[in-house]
Amino acid sequence: MSFDDHKFCVAPMMQYTDMHDRYLIRLISKKVFLYTEMIATGSLVYGKCFNQLDFNNEEHPIGVQLGGSNINDLVECSKKCEQYGYDEINLNVGCPSDRVQKGRFGACLMLEPQLVAECLNNMKNAVEIPVSIKCRLGVDNNESYDFLYNFISIVKKSGINIFIIHARNGILKGLSPRQNRNIPPLKYDYVYKLKKDFPDLEIIINGGIKNLHQSSEHLKKVDGVMIGRSAYENPFMLKDIESQFYGIDPATNSKKEILNQYLEYVNKQLVHGHSLSKMMKHLFGLSRGDKFAKSFRIKVLEIIKNNSLKGHEKELEDLLIY
Ligand SMILES: Cc1cc2nc3c(=O)[nH]c(=O)nc-3n(C[C@H](O)[C@H](O)[C@H](O)COP(=O)(O)O)c2cc1C
Structure with a gap:
């Protein structure tokens, strides 16, 4: 190192x-x-x-x-x-x-x-x-x-x-x-x-x-x-x-891309028994500064409360502006 x-x-x-x-x-x-x-x-x-x-x-x-x-x-x-x-x-x-x-x-x-x-x-x-x-x-x-x-x-x-x-x-x-x-x-x-x-x-x-x-x-x-x-x-x-x-290119410029990659990870980890709420809570900050930040956080909360992500991935993505 x-x-x-x-x-x-x-x-x-x-x-x-x-x-x-x-x-x-x-x-x-x-x-x-x-x-x-x-x-x-x-x-x-x-x-x-x-x-x-x-x-x-x-x-x-x-x-x-x-x-x-x-x-x-x-x-x-x-x-x-x-x-x-x-x-x-x-x-x-x-x-x-x-x-x-x-x-x-x-x-x-x-x-x-x-x-x-x-x-x-x-x-x-x-x-x-x-x-x-x-x-x-x-x-x-x-x-x-x-x-x-x-x-x-x-x-x-x-x-x-x-x-x-x-x-x-x-x-x-x-x-x-x-x-x-x-x-x-x-x-x-x-x-x-x-x-x-x-x-x-x-x-x-x-x-x-x-x-x-x-x-x-x-x-x-x-x-x-x-x-x-x-x-x-x-x-x-x-x-x-x-x-x-x-001086190298950033991994990405898109929050949507990060979200989708993370949700793919979440879905994989759910199969291994990891808690949905423990994984989803880290997403609260991703929409920081965005127009629909509050709606995004409410959606994440709803997913945590219902303990179900299935079918909500696209709704989350649509609440991020880029
Ligand atoms: C919720 C929380 C938990 C923390 N847990 C640890 C910890 O486990 N080990 C540690 O060295 N510091 C811990 N810290 C201190 C942080 O590593 C850091 O030193 C401190 O927050 C100051 O940096 P910041 O102003 O950038 O947050 C914790 C801080 C917070 C907010």
């Missing part, structure tokens, strides 16, 4: 970026780097919930995100994920939820850089594929650049060199995960400075990035951008990545 692979990434989002959503995104952009939702190591090692690791072949390049801090468990899961065919393993050091804190992983690990370095070093030595981290700027009132600098200096000793930075602090007590994605201020300048101080590291910036124009501004200062909510709310915005940033 090269630095170019992470130029555009879609953020891991629990309940959103499942294998179906990722398949939809991949229809829109061939280049964007995808990540799974966070998977807690305990649910693999002790719960044996391996179906969480399922993904479609078309999703490559794709990284799996693990949540945990037990070295043996992380090593075991990393090996398993490599066998499954993932292209990268990412460690979550950014989730501030209470449940995750109780398990001693996620954002609270920003206070334990030595442990994080040890985890990452062992993971890296256990697999051939790259290992990366997704972290915050700091936690609670550790708000200085020095805190972040110290964290990265220690973690870097693990030998990993892909750092995804959500450019705000995590607040461990008093804010919900949702508030933690909105209230702590974004400090992009910290991330830009990291790239200057650690030019050998691949630095990917995340948090509040709305569109490709903003992305191109960030890309003047860092190696990659990661977009979460905006890409989910309006996945079609990703279609110009190829033409604008790689």
Whole structure:
């Protein structure tokens, strides 16, 4: 892999970026780097919930995100994920939820850089594929650049060199995960400075990035951008990545084409027992900005409510304007 692979990434989002959503995104952009939702190591090692690791072949390049801090468990899961065919393993050091804190992983690990370095070093030595981290700027009132600098200096000793930075602090007590994605201020300048101080590291910036124009501004200062909510709310915005940033033709210019390819996929997955509602909900954003966006969303809702897609494909297509 090269630095170019992470130029555009879609953020891991629990309940959103499942294998179906990722398949939809991949229809829109061939280049964007995808990540799974966070998977807690305990649910693999002790719960044996391996179906969480399922993904479609078309999703490559794709990284799996693990949540945990037990070295043996992380090593075991990393090996398993490599066998499954993932292209990268990412460690979550950014989730501030209470449940995750109780398990001693996620954002609270920003206070334990030595442990994080040890985890990452062992993971890296256990697999051939790259290992990366997704972290915050700091936690609670550790708000200085020095805190972040110290964290990265220690973690870097693990030998990993892909750092995804959500450019705000995590607040461990008093804010919900949702508030933690909105209230702590974004400090992009910290991330830009990291790239200057650690030019050998691949630095990917995340948090509040709305569109490709903003992305191109960030890309003047860092190696990659990661977009979460905006890409989910309006996945079609990703279609110009190829033409604008790689000089190649976009996968398509037509939402109707994406819709039809996705519905073909949905029909195939229904046969394998996947839930219609879980697959259809990802389509809500496809009509974003269109004249009939509301009618399109109502139609999708109706299909979900009636649990039946058969015969409604054309009606959906007609509600998209191009
Ligand atoms: C519903 C939701 C679920 C999320 N789940 C995860 C997760 O599993 N792992 C993770 O590292 N970040 C998770 N995040 C945080 C995002 O990856 C990202 O860091 C954050 O939303 C900021 O980026 P954005 O402003 O582009 O959305 C989640 C965010 C949302 C909105």
